[in-house]
Amino acid sequence: MKKLNIFLLYLIAVTVFIACGTREDELSNEQFVGTWNWAATTGGIGNINDTPSSTGIQRTITFTDAYIYTVKENGATVSEGTYNLLIEVTPNEHKEKLFIDFSNYPDVFVDGIDSSNLYLSDHTNDGYSYHYKK
Numbered sequence: 758m759k760k761l762n763i764f765l766l767y768l769i770a771v772t773v774f775i776a777c778g779t780r781e782d783e784l785s786n787e788q789f790v791g792t793w794n795w796a797a798t799t800g801g802i803g804n805i806n807d808t809p810s811s812t813g814i815q816r817t818i819t820f821t822d823a824y825i826y827t828v829k830e831n832g833a834t835v836s837e838g839t840y841n842l843l844i845e846v847t848p849n850e851h852k853e854k855l856f857i858d859f860s861n862y863p864d865v866f867v868d869g870i871d872s873s874n875l876y877l878s879d880h881t882n883d884g885y886s887y888h889y890k891k
Contacts, residue, residue, distance in 0.1 A: 784842040784855070789820040793875050793889035800885045818889060828862060836862040847880045854880075 795816035798807045809815050819827045820840065828836040838860035845856035847866055855867040857877070868876040868886065875889040 784844070786820060786822060786824060786840075786842055788870055788872075789842075789875070790822050791891055792817050792819040793891055796888040796890045798885050798887050800883070802883045805885075826859060826862070838862070849880050849882065849884075 795809060795814070795818075799805065815831050817827075817829050819829075824839050824841065826836075826838060826840045827834055836859075840860065841858040843856045843858055844853050845866070846852065847854050856864065857867065858864050863879065865877040865887070866880045868878045870876070873891045875891075877887040877889070879885055
């Protein structure tokens with residue numbers, strides 16, 4: 758009986774270890790991987806409409822399949838680190854959306870993504886929307 762209890766305890770421990778080691782809840786980042794070029798920022802209190810030509814800023818954000826990101830402005834790295842994809846409820850719309858949690862950069866919600874366009878938003882009152890192109 759004592760050996761059976763030890764075996765069951767061992768089996769439970771192995772099962773918990775394996776379950777904790779898998780990332781089944783991790784969302785796929787496949788559609789994000791690559792370098793995205795900033796095309797426009799809109800919104801805010803003054804309802805801005807900034808573009809690379811109006812600001813002189815060439816911004817890129819690169820996502821790797823290893824969940825590493827790099828943001829560059831005019832070729833210089835301004836932020837780098839890791840990112841996670843989560844499903845969160847937006848504070849204004851109260852809807853579930855994909856959320857990018859950056860380790861060293863402002864977090865954003867994904868308003869849309871396809872093979873050539875990425876739309877991000879900070880979803881705050883008078884917040885900004887960001888458009889990137891591949």
